[in-house]
Amino acid sequence: MSTRHMSGRRAQATGQAAKIIAVVADVMGVVLGLWILMYLLDANRANDLVRFVHDVARWLAGWSHDLFTFDEAWARVVSGYGLAAFVYVLVGHAIAGRLRRY
Template structure:
């Protein structure tokens, strides 16, 4: 394997891992929300703030009557988009 191919493969792995971590944080917030985690806890607050920042473009996109449905749909959409785009970009890099 050439150095260029090795660098491309490494970059693709990094992109995929970053997308996975972003989706994991968002998914973790959805789970914490659904389980009514203590928002006074520092870890819960950190995950909430990070997920809110990552899903800033989609967290209030839907207007369901139930708040839990808005959280799951809005944040879940962001997680799916990060996974799809991140892994698509990584796959495109690997094919180069």
């Protein structure tokens, strides 16, 4: 097999990996953003979808949950979960960009 053919496969594989990483980062950001929206709109916490989104968002934002101590609960939710969403999307796309240049 030629070197050119091997490097083409490698580029294709890293491109696919970059795409997967970017999509995963976006999904994580969407879940966190969706929970922020559900919280702000006072979604029914007894609803299965709301509970699922909250559980996943809380797990994703475990490191940033209640990081800030604002007096208002909505500000803590927006800042804590919003920071996690921002970091995941930023880091995920940065890694994907590096892979694409590889």
